[in-house]
Structures are given as C-alpha cells and as structure tokens.
Amino acid sequence: MNTHMQSTQSAPVVPQQGGLLRPALVIFAALSLLTGLLYPGVITAISKAVFPQQAAGSLIVRDGKAVGSALIGQPFSDPKYFWGRLSATAPMPYNAAASVGSNLGPTNPALTDAARARIDALRAADPDNKAAVPVDLVTASGSGLDPHISLAAADYQAPRVARLRGLPPETVQELIRANTESPSLAVLGDPGVNVLRLNLALDAASGK
Numbered sequence: 001m002n003t004h005m006q007s008t009q010s011a012p013v014v015p016q017q018g019g020l021l022r023p024a025l026v027i028f029a030a031l032s033l034l035t036g037l038l039y040p041g042v043i044t045a046i047s048k049a050v051f052p053q054q055a056a057g058s059l060i061v062r063d064g065k066a067v068g069s070a071l072i073g074q075p076f077s078d079p080k081y082f083w084g085r086l087s088a089t090a091p092m093p094y095n096a097a098a099s100v101g102s103n104l105g106p107t108n109p110a111l112t113d114a115a116r117a118r119i120d121a122l123r124a125a126d127p128d129n130k131a132a133v134p135v136d137l138v139t140a141s142g143s144g145l146d147p148h149i150s151l152a153a154a155d156y157q158a159p160r161v162a163r164l165r166g167l168p169p170e171t172v173q174e175l176i177r178a179n180t181e182s183p184s185l186a187v188l189g190d191p192g193v194n195v196l197r198l199n200l201a202l203d204a205a206s207g208k
Helices: 001-007 017-050 109-125 151-165 171-178 196-204
Strands: 057-061 065-069 148-150 191-194
Touching: 001 171, 057 196, 065 196, 148 151, 151 171, 151 191, 151 196, 171 196
Parallel strands: none
Antiparallel strands: 057 065, 148 191
C-alpha cells in the first residue's frame, strides 16, 4: 500500500533559473523607479510648493548673493564677530559634506585641549571678561554644523563685540534678541541664536 502511494506521487517542480531572473529584474526595475525617481520627485515637488525657502537649502541672500545657509554654521574668528560652536568636520570646520562629531570621550586629552584652546582664544579676545565661558562655546555639536549658540554664549560675547564695533551695548543686545529662534514646536530644546544671521545684522548696523 505505501509502496504504491509513493510511486504515484509526482516529483516537485523545480523552477528553471531563467524563469526566476525575469520577475526579479522586473521587481528591481519597478522598485528603482518607485523609490529612486517617483517618490523623491513627488516629495521634492511638495516641499518646493509648501516650504520653498527650506527646500532651496534655507539660503541667506545678501545683495543678490547667497552668503550661507541658516542651517549650517560658519567659522568666525575675528573678535568683532560672534563666534559659533567648535566644529570637528574635516578637512575644514563646518564642512557640510562631512557632517560628524568629534567622537571624543570625556577623558580624552584631545577634547580637553580643544576646549582649553578655545577658552584661551576667548580670553585673549576679551581679557576684561572674567565671566565663566558657556559650555557650548568650547564644545562641538554632534553634527559639527550647528549654526546656533545659546543665549548665554551670545550674552558672554556681547560686551566684546559692542566695544570693538563702537556700538552701544543695548543695540547689540537688541540684535541678539532679534536673531534668537524659539525652540522647535515651542517646547523642544532651548532658544538659540543664529550666528550667521546675527553677524550679518551686526555688519548692517555698523554700516558695512
């Protein structure tokens, strides 16, 4: 009985290799079209219609020329300008093509050396300022591109900038507040001062 049943069972059908190739290529082409062209194209079109400034890179334009992005910091070392956070990107600071943090642990001497060098530079630029240096002025952000500093970091630098530019301290404080951005959704994070916008406002107030 069992021998008869086994002899009448049909052998499993094994698909030919060529029979699997065609549907695999069709699925590959369809997904490439959907995720590589159609989806990005639709999202780009929607973003340009709803958020045109952000979709264009949040560029800041002065006199018809793009001078930077509101989302990417720039290095400032002239004492007449507000300085932003340190940046660990390579081969230059604030390199948007190489966004990265320093990945240095709290016990790494390189982290201490970088913070000490920034403190020394801040002290040298403003010897009479004996206040504690805000921590965000001596540390890099996780992205290395942070365009903002805290209100405390801006207030720390305000006397130096006002003195070197010959501006009343009240004017510099007004510019700081005018370029302070609220936390995301009004609750996420702390207010931040956009360094590039603030420095451009300083140039305008100084007649540059």
